[in-house]
Amino acid sequence: MKYLVLFVCILFSSNLSFAQEAKPHAYCGTSDEDNKWLDYYLENKEQFHTENDLIVAGMRLTIVGNDNGTGYFQPISILDALCRVNQDFEEANIQFHLAEDFNYLPNTYWNEHADFDAGSDLIQSNPVFGAVNAFISTGAAGNCGYSWQNAVVMAKSCTGPADHTFAHELGHHFSLPHTFRGWEGIDYDTDTPTNSYVNDVSRPIENITDPNCQSKADRFCDTPADYLSYRWPCNGDKISTVTQTDLNGELFESDGTFFMSYALDNCTNRFSPEQIDAMRANIEFERSEIIMNVPIVEVDDSDMQLLYPSQDDVVPNNGLTISWAAVPGATQYLLEVTRHPFTQIKYANLFVKDTFFTISDLPIEKKLAYRIRPFNEGYFCTQWSERTTFETFFVSNTHDLDAFENLSIYPTLASKGDIINIDFSSEKAFQNSRIVFKSLTGQSLHEQEIEVISGQNHFEFIPKNEASGIYILGIETTEGNMYRKVVMQ
Numbered sequence: 001m002k003y004l005v006l007f008v009c010i011l012f013s014s015n016l017s018f019a020q021e022a023k024p025h026a027y028c029g030t031s032d033e034d035n036k037w038l039d040y041y042l043e044n045k046e047q048f049h050t051e052n053d054l055i056v057a058g059m060r061l062t063i064v065g066n067d068n069g070t071g072y073f074q075p076i077s078i079l080d081a082l083c084r085v086n087q088d089f090e091e092a093n094i095q096f097h098l099a100e101d102f103n104y105l106p107n108t109y110w111n112e113h114a115d116f117d118a119g120s121d122l123i124q125s126n127p128v129f130g131a132v133n134a135f136i137s138t139g140a141a142g143n144c145g146y147s148w149q150n151a152v153v154m155a156k157s158c159t160g161p162a163d164h165t166f167a168h169e170l171g172h173h174f175s176l177p178h179t180f181r182g183w184e185g186i187d188y189d190t191d192t193p194t195n196s197y198v199n200d201v202s203r204p205i206e207n208i209t210d211p212n213c214q215s216k217a218d219r220f221c222d223t224p225a226d227y228l229s230y231r232w233p234c235n236g237d238k239i240s241t242v243t244q245t246d247l248n249g250e251l252f253e254s255d256g257t258f259f260m261s262y263a264l265d266n267c268t269n270r271f272s273p274e275q276i277d278a279m280r281a282n283i284e285f286e287r288s289e290i291i292m293n294v295p296i297v298e299v300d301d302s303d304m305q306l307l308y309p310s311q312d313d314v315v316p317n318n319g320l321t322i323s324w325a326a327v328p329g330a331t332q333y334l335l336e337v338t339r340h341p342f343t344q345i346k347y348a349n350l351f352v353k354d355t356f357f358t359i360s361d362l363p364i365e366k367k368l369a370y371r372i373r374p375f376n377e378g379y380f381c382t383q384w385s386e387r388t389t390f391e392t393f394f395v396s397n398t399h400d401l402d403a404f405e406n407l408s409i410y411p412t413l414a415s416k417g418d419i420i421n422i423d424f425s426s427e428k429a430f431q432n433s434r435i436v437f438k439s440l441t442g443q444s445l446h447e448q449e450i451e452v453i454s455g456q457n458h459f460e461f462i463p464k465n466e467a468s469g470i471y472i473l474g475i476e477t478t479e480g481n482m483y484r485k486v487v488m489q
């Protein structure tokens, strides 16, 4: 039965004229069946008293990609979408908190997800109890999103930082109908008398002044009459440009501020108080298993410090461990490493749970930049750190020697013939070690065999005939290497 209802919904939806480019043709694919829990709630509101304290709702977010691991919603877009949805639910005092790590799911059929057969298969194959089950995929059965079978499914193209479809679908998930309930699939035409729609509209039509508002349309009295079931633009006052006529002959415009209307995203900014009461009651009485007993911890991103590399450092292109200072409140970081100036190429673009990450195969002799965006499982509205730029030199493989401490190379600004001192202490002796002097391309210019002793070591190195520029001076042993940058004048 649900299949049939949904199918009919899509057929009608394909006539939409306000669908935006690059978005699925239809907006919301949620079934227009009455929600039985809402029926009972509206009849028995006195049984559903809730405090207005913060509700932390667990969410399991599945990011669907292709079989080969491509096509995922980008990490930055995930954070922006979760930030937006928590902002949209702030007035309701409901906040979403990840119940588990992001669930990456490589499956092209589910990702493309052209119809509700694929959608049902996706949802039923990936159930979760105790959290809102949300999916973000490339397709969403031809819609921007839908709420169905105890899950919310979002199309990537409708889940941008300024989009409110996620809030809309979560509103459905928590029992809310459209503000234009009953008009789904019917194109209101100002030239057609409203009373001629009475037999086609599936709920009693609400008038703009209506003493029986609690039994008409969406049955909320603080969401006024709205007959517009297609995506519509609003004017500067966030009301519809289309004037409608109710059954009493009164003229009105639709309120575009409601997430549960079909007004465009730049109009919508709220749930009504009655809608909020219904959602909170739905969570507390019908879905209490999703409530998490955890606080929302704010992330203080006011003073983020990138530690290594430092600005303008020259560092190895392999085995480079990027590190930053822990940000108060953060449990995870989005790390991004790009060319500088920015060229779209990203050498790292991933979530990291530590305050460091080791990266290999960076390009050689290039200017690169890195930055972080901190967050935690319930707080996503953070900003990026500043970028730190650095350059790379070639090493085939490197890791810092744990056995060495306090490697000091000085001066690091030298002229031809200067003595460069190399001091360090070692936990043990190393045979077959050497001092190496290299170009940034990794070409070895000088090598000097040394024997490292246990304890304090001191070596001297005199560069000869080197052109001005940046070079790499270091110690290579069978157990690992350490390098420092030297600038020849």
Ligand SMILES: [Zn+2]
Pocket: 028, 029, 030, 168, 172, 178
């Ligand atoms: Zn909807």
